[in-house]
Amino acid sequence: MIEAPSFHALAAMLLTVAVFVAFARGKPSIEIVSLFTIALIGVFLYFYPMPHTQQTDGLALAFAGFGHPALITICALMIMGRGLVVTGALEPAARVLEQVWKFNLQLGLLVSILLAMFLSMIVNDTPVLVLLMPIFIALAARGAMPASKTLMPLNAAVLIGGMATTIGTSTNLLVVGIAVDLGMPQMSVFHYTPIVLAAALVALPYLWLVMPRLLPDNSPEAGLAPRRFFAHLRVTPQSELVDKHFDEIVEKLPGDFRFEERPGGAFAVGQRMLISGTHDGLENAIRVLRGQVAPSWVIDEITSDSQERGEDIQIVEMVVTADSRLIGRTLATSGIADHYGVAVLGVHKPETIGPQQDHRKSLRIAEGDVLLAMGLQEELEAFVSGDSLLQLEGAREMPRRSKALLAGAIMFFAIALASVGIPWVGSEGFYLLKVPIAISALTGSIAMFVTGCVKFDRVGRALSAKVIVLVAASIAIGRIVLESGAAGWLGEVLAMGLQYLPAAGVLAAIMIFVTVLTNFASNATAATVGTPIAFAIATELGLPQEPLILAVLFGCNLCYATPIAYQTNMLIMAEGNYQFGDYVKTGVPLVLIMVVTLSFLLVTTYGM
Template sequence: MYVIETPTPHAIAAMAVTLAMFIAFARGKLSTEIVSLMTIAVIAVGLYFFPLPHTGPTDGLQLAFSGFGHYALITICSLMIMGRGLVVTGALEPAARFLEQVFKVNLQLGLLVSLLLAFCLSMMVNDTPVLVLLLPIFVALAERGAMPASKTLIPLNAAVLIGGMATTIGTSTNLLVVSIARDLGMPQMNVFHYTPIVLAAAVVALPYLWLVMPRLLKDNRSGVTRARRRFVTRLRVPAGSDLVGRHFDEVVERLPNDFRFEQRPNGVFEAGQRLTVSGTHEALEEAIRVLRGQIAPGWVVDKIHRDASVRHDDVHVIEMVVTTDSRIQGRTLATSGIADLYGVAVLGIHKPDRLMKTGPDDPRGDIRLEEGDVLLVMGRAANLEDFANTDGLLQLEGAKVMPRRSRALLAGAIMFGSIALASAGLLPIAISALAGAILMFITGCVKFDRVGRALSGRVIVLVAASIAVGRIILESGAAGWLGEVMASGLQHLPPAAVLAAIMLFVTLLTNFASNATAATVGTPIAFAIADQLGLPREPLILAVLFGCNLCYATPIAYQTNMLIMAEGNYSFGDYLRTGVPLVLIMTATLSGLLVLTYGM
């Protein structure tokens, strides 16, 4: 029978700070960054005036701020930079295009392949970029009459989260748990250390994600679909185009649904031909990629990319509205001189609420520009701003940066090489990830002056605060005391039940507070319970890691849950109704698998 002693004042204070942090995260009145920084400040000031036994005031400051220099944070930031490199170079786009084609074959097959693809991608790439990549595809498919987004986004998010759980680099939380466990004396886990366990659990969960979860979700479409702008432009057929020598019927099946030929050619396509086409921005981009055609003069597009490369700039695509004072009113693109004057390319023209008009004196049938027309314009940011200011156009929100596709293979190779070196045990993950991030900068896959877009300040301060909380919980004796309390209630349970209880405890914290802080509190507690009950440490540490990733039951549990909330028009109840059964399935499956794997 356990005799539980009264916790020390430092342990009580550590638990109070941790509880206050949980409550602040759950209430959501203060931002994550503010709560994290306040937690670090309280720990630093408290330990300065009331140091831990056998330590000085400055030792407390070092403990409070140690997270900012911790190798786990360096690893997380490096992985963020490499993930950004995959996104901005378009390295993940082939997977997205493949997915869209599968959905055209069969909706259920498309959903199954989507779940598997999301799972596999999130094993190697941080789950947030993966969801950001796939989210527009599912929303667009829903707008085209496919499966409603409200029935697909929660299952997709769950697949991403399960995939992220499968490797130590899948999420920042995994790295945090592994790092804390290593600080406590556990051996270092490699990238795929526990992947077979998660793969087996995923096989059990997949039928629920694929067949049951969509049925538990309502069709939340509002009934009013926002029409996306269609741009009319001229498709130019260069000599190297796949159109040359082909008939219209041979290419129409390969084109996106939102792309249309306004002029159907007679006979086969010929080099030098110019045909009027229309489509959304995404459809036009996909069509010219498939057909290897052009929707702007080739010389100006080449000049834009050449200048951007020389000046180390990004190429932007933005929508601009022709205003009353615009110089280009009444002119065509050919007579406006836009490309020569500003070095930008107009990719298409949208004329709202009126028919397309052409001038009677224009034998080529080029479109005359009028007030209210929306132009889709490509160019460097400085040139676009010069064009808008000089010619009286209004820039709309939502500029898109064109992927630097010439470096897509390079970015993929860097990411693969970094993971391979860590997986083979040739380099620690911190070193291989940092080397990969440096290579992303050197090769131009990620620009150094844009690194702020790759890194998340919220994640940085949250991880730093979590490491500080984890250390104070451990060194104050709070972890040992909490371990004794939990062990006294778990001592008569079988190992599978002990693992399930730890997992559910951490899952509860994760869904109502933060998975990072749940990891920092749960890891030392699991360590203490293992010692108290005489159980192997590693499966209990993995129970904490898995529990931190079972964040399906509330929208506040993880950032990707919030990301899909608006697009799917979800309520809190949607997450609860679909997430709780999945939590129970994963907890039961993972607990049993841990017992079998470690022979407990």
């Protein structure tokens, strides 16, 4: 007969359920619920400390998450991801994938999912997601699927791929290590890979075709047409346009860019034509075509000043007010570059330019026009105040492309450090020393700061307060569930009922139990609690031990249903602007698919 749970175990289970309900409702906000949970645990354990602990031990448990390696790892990975974005290091990879997405959106998503699965089989899943996530954010900005519709399937694919080998996640290594300590033989890297790959094929249609449809479009500009800027493009001697006809270059043009006037013959050096496009469209077209939309001398001057002063180049949008001296002038006669050292890349007009209008007159600046201006902060502020302009929110920094290669090398080194290791000579001779992901991520983030890829005053843009407090709260919940005895009591209850189930039912029940622990506590907790329980159940019921241990390992990786289940879930939360309910809605069906499929495959493989 199983004894009733202790007072603290019952309180821990009730708290976990209450927090889940609050997260799922979305009110109050995740930040408020997380902070309240931490405070409640600290106060409760102060007045009602667990056996053999001091009152202050409860405070240490409640606030331990803020100094936990998992949170430090997540913050460091966010900083490294920021370094890749602001330097434009991932633009070449994004352009390659963009061609696939441009050919067909569904094909692009399928290729991306398969790529994520493959990479996470041989490289730890967290660095894989950190590497791919900025690429998908860039693709979304260039007109592919919204990031909120692709990051969740991408994360699930990374987790499934990481489950396929013993080196895919640190949790896999933990389960295998505990199993060896219990007397089982060591599993090889690809010991159970065929089982996971077969399950992945079953889950693939859901990831590819169903999950994106269940997710909202959380793009900041969802439902709003982006501004279209007009400019005159001048063909330079170095331009890709020289001596080519329009039909020869049309395939290279971004979808959000077009020529408003088409030359009758081949493009010639010095030729000027009216073009239009979104901010990104203009930038990509200028890069591909190597033409000019602003005087080259002012662009060179801005770049030189940026390097000398150590400041980032910014691109901002400014509205022309009724008091501006620019009204009625053209860009050529405005003197903006001479007076302020600012380059105007394009003009957005509230009313679309008609084909019957004279193009040069149509670019005459009027009240309400929006100028796309590039420069350094001091010069841009002088331009705003001097010419009576209104700066809009959402200023963007130009990528520091001179440091792109360096940022990519730092990220590669950090991933290699955690996944492969570094050559090391010790008392045991020459070997590869594998470094914990927390240490490699911290090393990479420090390198990003030292080399200037990420600036200290920009760290706030890389980190998400919502993710930080959510991680801290989830760590506190996981510790109280484990230390109060709640996890152990649930395991005993599970073991009592399994004797009446067939082999497939036993495997599914163990997997679901571990999955619940994973999604509400942590996968480390689930591995620590679940592995010995599965070993004991196998011995008691006379079943082979290996498939039950694998059921625990698989369950630890089925962490799709809540953002607190795994650090990659939290990494995508801010970028995809996800709510707690988005994880539940898309994750629970995937968990059920994987549990049913993996249970059947384990029974079939081991002849149970």
